[in-house]
Amino acid sequence: MLEIDQFTYGWLTPTLAYLMSVVGSLLALRCMVRARSQAGHRGWIITGAIALGGTGIWVMHFIAMLGFSVHDATIRYNVPVTVLSAVIAMGVVWLGLSIVVHRRGGEWFALITGGAITGLGVAAMHYAGMYAMKTDVTVQYDPWIVLLSLVIAIVAAIAALWFALHVEGIVATVGAALIMGIAVCGMHYTGMFAMRAHVADHMHAPAGAQANQLLTPLIIAVSMATMLMFFQVGITDIDEPDLSRIRGQYASRFWPSDPEESIPQPKFRADDFPTEQFNPHPLDPRHRR
Secondary structure (H helix, E strand, O other), rough: OEEEEOOOOOHHHHHHHHHHHHHHHHHHHHHHHHHHOOOOOOHHHHHHHHHHHHOHHHHHHHHHHHOEEEEOOOEEOOOHHHHHHHHHHHHHHHHHHHHHHHHHHHHHHHHHHHHHHHHHHHHHHHHHHOOEEEOEEEEEEOOOHHHHHHHHHHHHHHHHHHHHHHHHOHHHHHHHHHHHHHHHHHHHHHHHOEEEEEEOOOOOOOOOOOOOHHHHHHHHHHHHHHHHHHHHHHHOOOOOOOOOOHHHHHHHHHOOHHHHHHHHOOOOOOOOOHHHHHHOOOOOOHEEE
């Protein structure tokens, strides 16, 4: 059995992976606060799914994979399958968030259903990403550890969806994002611990892109998009006031409903124009004696 190293660059890759998972989770939770408080919540759910599924889960996974290596083995990545894994991550998170927001069948039914779908989808993303990894050695997985990773993924998904429904306030949101980051990283490294690599005969050199050629541009692109969304959402207040009434007041000032109100009525005090300083026009008949 070949030696597998999850920390080729030390603690750099797991630390960066955890930080990106926290950032994606934090942005998703802030988007869900707005989705709960606004009628047109579809856009916020999509944004939250991109943040959590794209950055919190997919980017975290492949940053961690940058630190993965197998001694005496060549690793390449299948580009279409790698991109498909990102689509799976964002799609299942969007489905889970949509289920819990609508709460059909009650909150706990929605949480369990959405959590199961999201958790299994996240696990599918993980193992699709592993399938995209091509090597010149034989790869096997311990089924019991794989099952444990599935359980962790489902429990983590249920917890994340519960946070999405109930967390309010910046302190609680940051705390929930930190917990979600631990859960996502825990699922990833549990699944990776199930992997075994063996030397095999008649194995050809793998085809595909190297990790630095494929993963680095994809990670940077998704991370930059997430950071732009984070700046847009993060600089605004979580509990945004309802401005519809204020806008209506401003509109009524410029477009009054009463036609007589369209003519401004000046208001003067009695002593604004003293009679001794008032000189009427000499041709005005109203002031002729």
